[in-house]
Amino acid sequence: TNSMRSMAAPATEIMPKSPHFVANGILRNKSFAPLPKTFWENQRHKKAFWNQLQLVVDHQFNSILQPQKAKRSMKNSSFDDFLLKKSFSAVRSFDNVMYNVEELPERVQDFTRYMQRRDYPVLLQPGGECGAQGKDEQEPPLLLFAIKTTPDNFNNRQAIRQTWDNGGAYVRRVFLLGKQNTKEPGVDVSELLKLESNFYGDILQWDFEDTFFNLTLKDVLFWSWFSHSCKQTHFVFKGDDDIFVNTPKLITYLQIQMEKPHVKKNIEHLKVLYPTQLLQGLYPAYAGGGGLVYSGQLTRRLHLISKRVHLFPIDDVYVGMCMVRLNAFPMHNHAFLMFDFPKNEGKDPCSYHTILVMHKRSPNQVSSLILIMQIPMTIDQQPLTKTH
Template sequence: MARCHCRWCNVFICMCSPCICLVLLFIYASIMVCMDMQSTISPSRVIEEDRFVAPGTLRNNSFAPLPNTFWKLHWHGDAFWNHLQLSIDRHFNPILHPNTKLGFDDSTLLRQSFSEVINLDSTKKNLDKLPQHIQEFVGYMNIRDYATLIQPDGVCGAGAKDEREPPLLLLAIKTTELNFKNRQAIRQTWGQVGWMAGQKRNSSRGDEGGGYIRRVFLLGKENPEELGVDLSELLQIESQRYGDILQWNFKDTFFNLTLKDVLFWDWFSRSCSQTRFVFKGDDDVFVNTPNMITYLQEQLKKPKAHRTMKDFMVGDVIGAAIPNRVNNSKYFIPDTFYQGLYPTYAGGGGVVYSGLLAKRLHNISKRIHLFPIDDVYVGMCMIRLNVYPIHHDAFLTFDFPGKEKEERCSYHRILLVHKRNPNQIIKLWEDVKKTQTQCQGVPLRNAAKKEKKDKKPKQAKL
């Protein structure tokens, strides 16, 4: 009887085991399919604002496109910057390291990843093949602690002494020691500090309003031997007279423009706690400041502005740009240094962002290795904050299209236009003042257009 019972048990097990395995396999497959569908519907959850979002490329109403190169778990290429940033990204990836704590010394992690990558034999061989100016950039890209040589007299740049409310706008202008004429033209025209009235337009209600403006010029240090003259004393005199010079002790080169952003954000976070907006641009742009004042006041009056201001950046937005591979261009970035598309960014000729965003950019920049192209680097920081810059056609970083600038009120319809010399800036300001009455009420260029979130890709920096 026992033998018969055992035999039937064996038969039962043989018959049921495959069925049980199939059921378990079906349950496992169902769970995996559900998880995959869930990740497709919601690719990530929003972590704290200083955390990165993973995985993959995000394309929806809440997040900006994230280049795949930023989140590859295994990098088989030989691009130096990608190797550096991959180490940082892995550390802060909330999926790979869900228990990473915020608030520790991020600069230590940057130095550690730099040391690890640069000491690899393959890296050393590739670095020797890079152009000399990029090798020089690599030699300094791990350094962010530079002495301040000159600081503005005011707490947050030059401004009016009798301000009755917090500054609406800080003009932070990148310049060099040699460009005194550019700075002087800006001081006399669109960069005047103190109270400035806005420009009344058809879309404006009531009076034109206004706001207080402050100004600061951002400089590195020229090499007196290479320049043939030492301008330090003249710059000190200029600073004593105008109180708007902020200079650090690093070599002022094109690739070091990124340092001006990083060091400026640090200074701003410490010195400009109440300033609402920042204009960051070059010293060869013309800005219609009254238009800018009115535009920014309009942004503050929008519904839920107190929530959206922490993400606010507006300018000439460039999407899906390709690194310049032309070796005789000053924007040249070889594929041995960086591979992949550039993130969406606003052209560095002139861009406006909120003071709240400036402080967030300061914090997140501590986790992103420096990149030679300054506006691209700002785009990289924006991507890490899951923030998308707003495009506005009144930012003409590539000048007017066609013959539009010959129209009578063309300069009344813009916020900014790039590439104007000091004499042109002074003349344009005078013309804008003379034609203010006859051009009053003209709208900004394409003001009725919505934000461009699907802008066609441009070639980056030809």
């Protein structure tokens, strides 16, 4: 579900009541006085691997512990890379932490071994500047669709190309993917992917295995690519390849957002669980679901701050970890449907004109939704965007 305001008047942004979610393993005791919200913590969660790694990095930018180093610019990436590697050396000397890592599931252990690497080369990249459709355009786009996909999901990509992202002056498109996972059975599609890239010019592929725990790498590497290749873009839509987007309505909505002031209200936060040997404490507020929108400026800032935040295996949570360090928080919009309409609302064709994004849709369903959206409606049938 995601990050934007409703188009219906009055416009409303829905903010989380807390900038954090509660992770498994945190100590709860009402007799303790509440702690102030701090950017760093000195002695907490001594056995959690990620916490200890991040603690080493955060200490270097704490204005009390390191007043001189804290003033360094985020653009000093070599300094940040050195710190990330230094933190691994430091934490591996903690016997209690490494003992807990050995108790993690095998896939998570694999992640802890490879999480310090981020320098994967690009294998395929878009033919035009800033994604497909950008080759002959002079002006920067309003919106870039950055869609996470896998090498063998051609049908999903093709459905997107032929339906809700089939071109336009305001829009660019790029598909984000790694290499085919060698541990999963299937036909090698690497040569087919090269042909697809040559024909459509919208593939951005890196030299890492495309697995669930590597989804965070797609965010980090995309932010870097964006900051160098299309930093003038106004908005980025990051989504999965099984979604439907009402592109004309989304473009109208984004144009309105560039002019309107923000009004905020609170919503309750949700719980997410993960092994306590890897992370304990508070998760940041984050946007979960099939798609979210953030500005091009925030994308560039996420690229810089990510140099100081260790990778985490859940991509949406990692984005939240980076955003909280920028003092930025996600906003929910009811027109972003994580799954489906409530009750029987989806039986009314008019309902589909009220949404911006729908998640968990097959290629056939996406094609059907486009046909529904093309049904002409009378003036008295025109619905507002969903607000609840």
